[in-house]
Amino acid sequence: METKIFQSDQINQAAALLRQGELVAFPTETVYGLGANALLPESVKQVFTVKGRPSDNPLIVHVADFSMTAEFVESYHPLTEKIVKHFWPGPLTLIFKIKEGSLNPVVTGGLSTAAFRMPDNKKTLSLIEKTDAPLVGPSANTSGRPSPTTALHVYHDLKGKIAGILDDGATQIGVESTVLDLSGEVPTILRPGAVTQEALEEILGIEVPLDKHLVKESETPKAPGMKYKHYSPDTPVLMINSDDWEKALIWAEANDKKVGLLVTPKIADKYSSADRFVFADETVEAATRGLFSGLRALDEAKKVDIIFAEVFPEDHLGLAYMNRLKKAAAQNYFSEM
Template identity: 75%
Template sequence: METKLFQAEELDQAAQILKHKGLVAFPTETVYGLGADALYPDSVKQVFEVKGRPSDNPLIVHVADFEMTRPYVEKYHPLTDRVVKTFWPGPLTLIFPIKKNTLASIVTGGLSTAAFRMPDNKKTLELIRKVGDPLVGPSANTSGKPSPTTAAHVFHDLNGKIAGILDDGATKIGVESTVLDMSGEVPTILRPGAITKEMLEAALGVEVLLDQHLVIESETPKAPGMKYKHYSPDTPVLMIQENQWQPAMDWAKTENKRVGILAGPAIAEKYRSQDRYIFDDDTVEAAARGLYSGLRALDEAGQIDLIFAQIIEEDSLGAAYMNRLKKAASQKYFSEK
């Protein structure tokens, strides 16, 4: 199969492929998604096969507007209107209870809820409108590996496996959407992202809970990205505390380990002899944008034994960055002990 790169003027071609049960990756403001018509179980099945993704993992249903959710949702939370008007389109996924026999179990992971999102990308919103149905859109990569933030990343992983990729350059945010469970009484964040707990509480005027439960392999997650290990390159990753960089580098030298550094300029510039992926600057936004690209670049170079990755404060967007980094590193920090 030839995998074609589609530009904006070729949206009709991409839509026709999706209408005929093919797969097309699409851009969002977070990461690239692997698109299939959510109403065709056979198409959705291909998504799992191409990614090598466990079929108990629910998928996010991407819509072009809020009205597109109505045929499927059984009951909306009282605060739904407020949260949608504030954050859609944008990096926020909402979970609602759904009507029976509206979405196939392969989409919902067999759950009585489903996750919906309206991405902030004009090309993708137009693509969904042209298809006329919602699209599933898990990250367009091999399951468990770092998510793709460019069309080139998608092409690297899925060339020859999918019909096409809608190219819109690099994504703006770089980590997946916040997932907010609104199927219960109290809104609960299941996966942190660019829309933070503080932002949600300010907009909704109520307390928002943060579920930090890590799902083991035998459990069915309620939302994507909840597994204990995820987003992982083949090269092992160790998280480095701020005061542990030199001890970690000394240890690696003693152990004859080749190290790649994933960090901002303030840290990375101290170790010029190492393979490095340097974030654009030392802000949390740059770290989030560069996390997956950096993991991929260092891993694919094939010249290192370990990736040493910078940690940052777990607040605001930093919570999303650390959520992904911890899973990429299987929760492992460097320790001198």
């Protein structure tokens, strides 16, 4: 299969393929999604096949406006209107109880709930409108690999497996959306992202708990990205605390390990002899934007035996960064042997 790259003036062609049941990757402000018409179960099944993704893992349904959810949602949480007003379009996925039979179980993972998002990307909103159907959109990569933040990343993983990719350059945020469960009484974050716990609590005026449960391989997750290990390159990753860089590099040299660094400029300047991917600046925003690109670049170069990654405080956006990094590293920090 030829995988076509679509530009802004070719959105109609991409939408036609989706209506026909083909798969087309699309850009969002977070990462690129692997699009299939959510109303065509056979197309959705192709998503799992192409990604090598477990079929019990629910998919996010992407809509062009909030009104598109009404066909599927059984009931809305009382805070839904306030949440949508402040955070849609944007990097926030909402989980609702759905009407029985309104979505095929292949979309929901067999659950009585479904996840919905309105992405903040004009090209993709136009694509959904022109398809005249919501789109499922898990990250457009091989399952378990770092999520794609450019069309080139998608092409690298899925060339010849999907019909097309709608290109809109690099994504702005770099990690997947926050997932907020609104199917129960208390809004609960199932996956942290750029819409932070603090931002939600400020707008809603209530405490919004974070579910830190890590789903084992034998469990069915309620939302994507809840697995214990995820986003992993083939090259092993270790997280390095700020006081451990010298010890970690000494350990690597003693064990004849070629190291790649995933770091801010300050750390990169200090250890300039190592292979490295350097974030644009010292901020957690830059680190989050570059995390998946850096993991991919160091892994695909095949020059290193292990990746040492810089950590950030686990608050605000740092919570999302560390959530993804911990899973990429299978929860492993460097510690002296």
